[in-house]
Amino acid sequence: MNAEDHAAKPRPARPELDLNQFLPYRLSNLADRVSQGLSTIYSARFGISIPEWRVLAWISHKDVLTAKQISEFTRMDKARVSRAVNALERRGLISRTPSDDDQRVQFLRLTGQGETLLAELIPEAHAWEARVVATLSAAEYRDLFNIIAKLERQLTRIDQR
Amino acid sequence: MNAEDHAAKPRPARPELDLNQFLPYRLSNLADRVSQGLSTIYSARFGISIPEWRVLAWISHKDVLTAKQISEFTRMDKARVSRAVNALERRGLISRTPSDDDQRVQFLRLTGQGETLLAELIPEAHAWEARVVATLSAAEYRDLFNIIAKLERQLTRIDQR
DNA sequence: CTTTTATAGTTGCACTCAAAACTATATAGA
DNA sequence: TCTATATAGTTTTGAGTGCAACTATAAAAG
Numbered sequence: 001m002n003a004e005d006h007a008a009k010p011r012p013a014r015p016e017l018d019l020n021q022f023l024p025y026r027l028s029n030l031a032d033r034v035s036q037g038l039s040t041i042y043s044a045r046f047g048i049s050i051p052e053w054r055v056l057a058w059i060s061h062k063d064v065l066t067a068k069q070i071s072e073f074t075r076m077d078k079a080r081v082s083r084a085v086n087a088l089e090r091r092g093l094i095s096r097t098p099s100d101d102d103q104r105v106q107f108l109r110l111t112g113q114g115e116t117l118l119a120e121l122i123p124e125a126h127a128w129e130a131r132v133v134a135t136l137s138a139a140e141y142r143d144l145f146n147i148i149a150k151l152e153r154q155l156t157r158i159d160q161r
Numbered sequence: 162m163n164a165e166d167h168a169a170k171p172r173p174a175r176p177e178l179d180l181n182q183f184l185p186y187r188l189s190n191l192a193d194r195v196s197q198g199l200s201t202i203y204s205a206r207f208g209i210s211i212p213e214w215r216v217l218a219w220i221s222h223k224d225v226l227t228a229k230q231i232s233e234f235t236r237m238d239k240a241r242v243s244r245a246v247n248a249l250e251r252r253g254l255i256s257r258t259p260s261d262d263d264q265r266v267q268f269l270r271l272t273g274q275g276e277t278l279l280a281e282l283i284p285e286a287h288a289w290e291a292r293v294v295a296t297l298s299a300a301e302y303r304d305l306f307n308i309i310a311k312l313e314r315q316l317t318r319i320d321q322r
Numbered sequence: 323c324t325t326t327t328a329t330a331g332t333t334g335c336a337c338t339c340a341a342a343a344c345t346a347t348a349t350a351g352a
Numbered sequence: 353t354c355t356a357t358a359t360a361g362t363t364t365t366g367a368g369t370g371c372a373a374c375t376a377t378a379a380a381a382g
Binding site for chain 1: 177183184189190193195196222236280284287290292293295296297300307308314315316319
Binding site for chain 3: 172227228266
């Protein structure tokens with residue numbers, strides 16, 4: 001039985017919130033499911049946590065990064081980055097080399113082992129993404145990225161005030 | 162200096178991962194920022210946590226719900242729902258009435274106080290959403306919801322295998 | 323009936339997280 | 353130069369989380 005069937009119920013004048021037409025709700029639902037689905041690949045199969053995956057992905061993308069930079073790119077707390085970096089180094093997937101200019105800074109790079117792992121992981125991640133977006137037309141796919149970019153710029157604008 | 166400037170670096174044949182063209186990355190970034198931005202409204206201003214907001218929103222949407230149903234709609238763990246429901250009841254925002262048919266089940270409803278709070282909160286949430294999507298054309302807005310729906314259906318399909 | 327199996331909701335526990343405090347180093351100002 | 357302030361990264365801590373165990377009730381099977 002559906003609660004809405006009680007048409008008789010006297011409704012106080014209350015603003016309606018239709019969650020299916022509420023962007024934050026739809027967006028967080030979708031992103032959740034996407035992250036969840038993708039993480040089964042790198043978590044179950046490669047023993048990598050979400051923060052670790054993000055760190056790996058960015059180092060792979062940029063070749064050399066500091067923890068600070070990763071924290072900015074991923075917008076993860078620096079404490080979270082610190083722990084992920086530690087875990088990845090312990091597993092031999094990345095290396096740290098202290099900067100000569102600034103003793104506080106460490107440059108992070110993939111090790112051979114890290115490269116090998118990503119060489120397996122990245123194609124699977126791409127394949128998974130491809131399955132998900134297979135339902136979209138080329139135009140929709142393009143539109144989606146454009147819309148996301150627009151929304152992000154707008155959020156930045158709003159933040160600045 | 163950009164690490165990519167070292168054109169000399171001998172690259173092993175490794176699959177590239179361009180995060181800006183990787184949907185899970187863009188999506189989780191955006192959803193994160195949207196949730197974050199919205200939560201400042203109900204968290205800072207009304208002392209409501211994210212799980213509590215979700216529970217309130219769904220009860221408001223459906224009038225009467227059980228914890229089980231909320232857990233399904235929000236895809237939150239039932240423990241998380243249980244704790245949010247407890248907190249909301251302690252604050253007098255929702256009421257529980259045990260089902261006559263099944264002693265295990267409790268029907269959850271907004272109290273007058275809960276209605277009042279949502280009457281303030283919902284318009285503000287809508288206003289915030291409106292500011293964010295103000296950057297989109299009507300067509301883009303429509304497309305966005307269609308694309309999200311398509312992707313969710315596809316994820317359900319993938320899950321089922 | 324009586325026993326088994328399923329279900330709604332709660333609680334305990336180990337783990338994760340974000341914020342703050344802290345350490346070590348670097349830069350700016352007096 | 354000495355002191356104050358800022359910054360990179362780590363550690364600590366309190367709160368929140370998911371999982372699994374548990375309680376109470378209900379439904380199904382024997």
